[in-house]
Amino acid sequence: MRAYRRLCGYATAAVKQETQYQIPTAARTEKKNPVDHDSQDVSKFYTIDPKTVSNIFQTGGLPKPFTEQTNMFAETALMIRQPALEVINSLKSTDFQKPAVRYLLYGQTGSGKSLSLAHILHYAYSSKFILYHIPYVPIWLKYDRKEVNWSSSKNGMADIPLIAAQWLKHFVHQNGALLNELNLTTSQDYVWSQRETTPQGTTLNELVTHGINRAKYACDCMDILLNELKAHCSNNRCKMLVAIDGFNAFFNEKTDLKTEDRVKVTPQQITMVQTGLSAVLSDWNNGAIIMVTSPRAALNTKRESHLPIYLIGRQGFEHIDPFIPVMVPELSTVEFNNMLDYYEEKRWLQKPGGRKELEFLTSKLPADLMARCAPL
Amino acid sequence: MALFAKYLRIGSTVKHGFQAFPQLTTAKYSVYPPHFAEPVYKKQELDKLYESGEIENYKLIPFKAAKSNETCSIFHDPMVAKFINYMLLKGQKKLAREVLEKTFEKIKKLQLEKYNRETDPEKKASMIIDPVVILKKAVANSKPLLKLTAVKRGGSFYQVPVPITDKESTFYAMRWFVQCGREKDKSISFADFMATELIKASNNDGKVVNKKLDLHKQCEANRAYAHYRWS
């Protein structure tokens, strides 16, 4: 035994240290509903119960490394941070008779924009907003052996039917129950083809189901759905939250996509992108629009800065002006320490005492911190 | 086996110990003059030198620059750095390091799963999750005590068991790990395979430990040739 100890002296040292070292516990808040969160809860963790997580995020919305981590920790704990709280507070006090207010979350890569958006989505979900949520735009535009067809309804535009159907599924997964409850119906007849029509008064759920089953019409269905929802909101029948992650990908110069006749397609030529762009127009009320710009969603050649106008360009700015830019900064010292406390509590970080180093190496960006702590 | 190794060591003239002063002859192509010493870049080691007063010996010697994979960070471990170097292919150190870090992450995941499943608090406390400790333990468990060298006697070669230095045996152990990782089935990633292998080896099990035992067995079988070392 002694020989073994000598061989791995490090191990015994570590064990000894552990007995002396009191493993910290992270600061948490008991308020499970984001409606109750206020400035006192900033930098604390709150857990979302698994059912809600699967309702909102099962088909997208949380970054992949974070999902893996939640699986390992057997809980989904989000840190309450100032930017998300700010948006939630202003959503609480918004005058919904005015046109929908646009918020734009921006910040460095890995500063926690997507998780802030997740927090806001959770708030909107629990305050019964309809979520018109696009999890991550670049996924639409990336070459992934996708079927790209010319649109039958709009001339010169391209459809990505399977992706659109997938998105409709995501929409139903998030809002199916709420739509049933609200019992929203279509306001006019829609003729898809000679045989297929959707008469006036059909529930939106049925409309979406049709889009899912007939993928050919999924893109049109998305557009119609948006218009219907806008109209319903303006008529005060429901509230809607448009949330788009990777918004600046709409304004990229090119995509990896090609139609069957090998024509390259720009983002502006895609019907789904046009639908997304029309979703952020504030020609409706009773809702809010939240966009996230991220350098990672931009093309490789355009990632120098994380500031919004650099990413969306003048055209993008004019499209969404006026909007409220919300900066998602790196972690504050309190947040940083709490985050590391959390990792240590969960035994994810095995060596205490290197906080200064980690702070310097990751410049307090939460995603970097997560990646750096993984092998330690 | 250990006794056998001890017996062999009697005849060996291998010297251990820290060489405080620079050698007369250095590596053939070194850019540093021969009197330059290797740097002591860990704070704790330096503190020890100060405590023992050995530092006086170092005051007048010039030191080589610390290498680019050496730091005084608490997360840095010379053994891990060495392992990365052994894994290295075509100088892609960044990639090698990423792969090893992924391995560590995987080890932590596996161990944490076990940790969370465990209900007995005593067992829980004694469980090792730190991947570096597991790596060290695994390497320590797979270090051979002897090696075989070919010796020519009477026109034919004999595989002769020979004692092995600590450094060499560490190298053998690490090399076996990397070899096993490269020979694995293509369907598993290197990191996943390494993680399970390291955990197994830390529990005295797995391919690499078997390799060590095989070597020992061969040495045992060839013990009749042991005297060829001297005569």
Next chain:
Amino acid sequence: MSALQTTLRRTTAVLMPIGYYPARVWCSTRAAPTDGKFRVLDLKKKSFVPHAKKKYIKTITLPPRALSMPVDQEWSNVWPGPRTFHPATVPLALRQGYDPKRASPGKYGNAELMKIPNFLHITPPAVKKHCSALKQFCTEWPKGLETDEDCDRHFPMTTITTDYCHSSPTIKDPKSRIVTIKIKLSTLNLDKHARDKMIRLVGDRYDEESDILTIVTDRCPTRKQNYDYGVYVLTALYHESNTFEEWERQKQEADMEHYIWENNPSKKAYVTLTRWPEKVSDDDVKSHSIDEDTVGQKYKEAVTELLNNGEDTYTLNKYREAALAVLLPQTIQA
């Protein structure tokens, strides 16, 4: 060897084609040498007759001039102008070059010493001599040009040319023809339109930070021509920027040098927002005035600054404040 055999051999040899059989055989006759010396058959006539050795006449050269120089001579008379190094004229025990085993090479036959420039013609006494000779031609420094600011005011244009110093006696370096003309744009007294046109015309020759226009001319072979051309270009630029062409009326929003809020969609968005829920037409937007609307004023200012000065923390924050006041007035009050 018997006689028969020899004859046999001879016959066979004769029968063989010439050049195939070794020539030596023909010598093995019994013919005896006449003068006691062994006679060698010299078929190819290649025997070497040494030529008479050429006699080289050593040319008589004078000893190096340096040896006969007095040590207190007037050096500037010996070396009056720029000239390549000459070992016999320079009375110094100079060496150049490095050889780890031997002494460094001396001055005779040392091309390295000829490659590097020398200042033997401008030794300190020579410089003094030049200066004293030139002094009679100097005039007083003009009054009113005491400071740099005064100089800039009276002579706003700067001309830069370069003379090159060589070891060779020529100053004809191709680079010496290049002329650089610098002028502050503000000294040209241009109006708003002319200034904008000038900046567009000169492109990257204008430096915004220092407000300096730089024209470099190097297309002509002499300096004089280049200078004339530079001045011509500057004059042409000045007049061209002061004229207003008909096509300049077709300037569009994208061609604007500045962002003007009133002409842009930002105003429309703002007007739509303030008049919600009524619909607004383009005429409404045009006629809408924000003179008395402080929120609108601030918003306009913020947008203009954001797009004109580029985005940074300051302009973005300003825009954020303005946008909050427009979109969420109630939170601002709270």
Next chain:
Amino acid sequence: MMALQRLFNNLATSKLNTPKLLSNFVPRCSYGLNNVGSDDPDVEIIEKKIVEEKTSLAMRAYLQRATQYNSFMQQQTHEYNVGKRHLANMMGVDPETFTQSDIDVAIDYLFPSGLYDPKARPLMKPPSEVFPSKKDAEFDESGRPFHVFFYTGKPNFYLILHNIATKLSELNKFEDSLRKNNILPDPDKKLTSLGSQWLSKEDLEKLTVEKLSDHEYKNFVIAIERLLKHPCSYKYGEFISDYQKPMISTKAIIESAPVEYTKDGRAFVTVKDCPRKDARADVTVYYPGTGKLSINGKGIEFFDDIQAREQILFPLLFTDMVDKVDIHATVRGGGVSGKAGAIRFGISWSLRSFVDPETVERMRIAGLLQKDYRRRERKKPGQARARRKFTWKKR
């Protein structure tokens, strides 16, 4: 010189020179040929006569060479002195007070060479510095060598070895005598080689005026090291120190760079052109600071590579200055690790001004203050890479 003088005396009195070969006396050679061509006419006549009568062929050849060399040197010295006066005249200075340093300045002014190596630039030096020294005569007029070790071919070198060996045996005897009287050699007096190194091969060659092989030099080092390690070596400390020279001084490392101050009173140090591989960095460290870092206008995210980030952190962590200084660096050239290494060196080099001397010493031992001169090794012709050879099969 002594030897030659003696030779001439002996020649004059027509006596044979008999060096004391039996004793350990071996003339320690003096370097350079001197006074062979004597100015005294009487001596010259006698010399010539005797030279013709009695001297050996080798001696005659040697004397001829020596006279030649001396007259050559005389001429060179004359040229140099005249040149010096000429130069003083050219520069308009008094020739009497014109020194060698003035000559150097004047030559630098008159012949401005842009050559990189100062050795390759034009110079005007006294001939004694320019021409290599030559060995004195090693044998007398009858061809008999002075030196006991003449026939080893390298007498001066073997003399040193011989001396080392005799000293060692003497020390052994001395130690035995001590032990007989139950006295142990004083361990406090024991010599160490700390802070000094042996003369290099080139130095030793200069000292002996003989060409040495690597093997011979190695033998010398082994011998002298054995002498040093003897417990009584302090007896011959002086002898040993003749063959030692101080190690490269660490003074330059420990002396800190000058500190400048910004307008708001913050101290800062700038280090320019910190090298590592092909990268060069200019680093400015401000003290006190808050841990801000800017590399070419970006933060630590300038480096994607975690190892590079760790390298930047290394000196800061080592000195506990992570959040006490601000760093501003611009780096160009090279790759990722080169850039990081260059910045690391710049930071540690400037941090010397802001930490106590003991920490500087610690940084030195940690290898932070040493420039890393290692470069990529070149590919060699006839080989696949720097070291790898082509596959070769005998048959």
